[in-house]
Amino acid sequence: MTDVRPSQRMRDLGVVQQGAAILTEAARAFDLPAELDEAEHVVDELFAAMDRIGQVHPFAKGMGLAAPQIGISRAAAVVRPPGDAPSIILLNPRMTDGCDKTDEHYEGCLSFFDVRGLVPRPVKITVETATRTGETVTTE
Template sequence: MTNQPQIIELGNPILRKTAEPIKNLAEPQLQTLIDYLLAAAETHNGVGIAAPQVGVSKRLLLVASRPTLRYPNAPYMPPTPMLNPRIIAHSNETAKDWEGCLSVPGIRGLVSRHREVEVEYITRNGKTKRQIFTDFVARIFQHEYDHLEGKVFLDRVESSLDLMTENEYQKQVISSLPTR
């Protein structure tokens, strides 16, 4: 890995592979990979990222919700690395909203996601944790979890009419949002 975090893009076969479970939590490269994901999310204004997006097919994702240029009204949540995450339960209620992806630059899509998910994961310190995420943070988790399953948000868009460029998204959607 280079000093400047690099994101792989749609078309790279690693994005379509099911990521491998992390078996050795004491592996020294694991902490380096977590730090790399933290840096990549920060550098690229991401609110989440998964290891496959940096070319590593491991079941590791990061949720880092915060207001950014891409998501100005995102709630703040401390960056949270999640090893071997899994969805325990989810609400029946879903919501459609716009998503983008660091690995699919320049495109936004309207995607339906569960409003609430209960998840279990291992922290970077080796502790098992359960949490319930709602709304935008639940959306981030599900989006990043999809990367571990070899999926991208485009796979969940119902119609090509639910796509727009990043520039049009900024003009049509972001410019119409109330400021906090």
């Protein structure tokens, strides 16, 4: 019997893996509200993928997934925080600012599932996202 690599398990669940070109390309932003139906479809696909992944591999600290990770080159991501906190939907996300102070934690990525590493992250960032109606929202 051959052991299946964890990355192959993720691939089998529909998660694009390391080396795929889509992970290095800029995702196409949504023209909202004109493309609202398409944005909602992509978000539904992200939630469905997260449900599949969660059945095989529980993530006690939460999980995030971006559309390119499931083969859709659109600017959308979903974050499921741990516990009962509501999911966060990000349409056309763009980091606009980050502080110099960082914090490091060991992290993994669903698309680089065989790799874990110590990742420095700014302790504070500013992100712009779009609402369903196309308005820009800034979150710190």
